[in-house]
Amino acid sequence: MSDRIDKLLTDYYSGVVEMEIAMRKADLKFPVTRDENIGGGKPVNKQSRSLDDILIREDEDTVLNELTAITRRYERLKTLISTFTPEYNQIASLRYNRRRGKHTWVHISLLLHLDEKTCRARLSELKKAISDKNNLF
Known part of the structure; x- marks a missing residue:
């Protein structure tokens, strides 16, 4: 259970x-299409509505829908974390934010002037x- 919370x-x-959401939307904007209709005719009465096609692809994409569900889970997590003091949030941010690099416990304690x-x-x-809030998983 702790591994799931850490992740x-x-x-x-x-x-x-x-x-991942931004990358998936970019992938859906520029789909790779292969024309296997070699030597065949092209549709004559087809209207091109690129914006509508992009919106339909985004609505029907299962991967994007799963990622937005995860985003809703993070909104609930953000609400839960906001109930704690800023010190708790800062400790978690220093420990888990990989964009800044992984901080050791000694470094975190020196930064926050705590044991x-x-x-x-x-x-x-x-x-x-x-972990007590079961609706996060």
């Missing part, structure tokens, strides 16, 4: 899902509160 927090603080055990205890309290 959830790492993805949340690192912005992985937002990046290493205190930092670990506060992060475990945050993780326990997340």
Whole structure:
């Protein structure tokens, strides 16, 4: 269970899902089409509505729908984290944000002027509160 919470927090603080959503939308904007109609005729009465086609592709894409569901889960996580003090959020951000690099517990304790055990205890309290909320998984 702890591994799932660690992955959830790492993805949340690192912005992985937002990046995946942006990449998937870019993939859907420029689809790779292969014309296998060699020597055949082209449709005469076809109207081109590129914006409508893009919106339909985004609405029907299962991968994008799963990523938006994960985004809703992160919104609930953000609401839960906002109930804690900013110190808890800062400890979790320093520990799980991979864009800034992985900080050790010693480095986190020096940055926040706290004891290493205190930092670990506060992060475990945050993780326990997340695990108590079963609607996040």
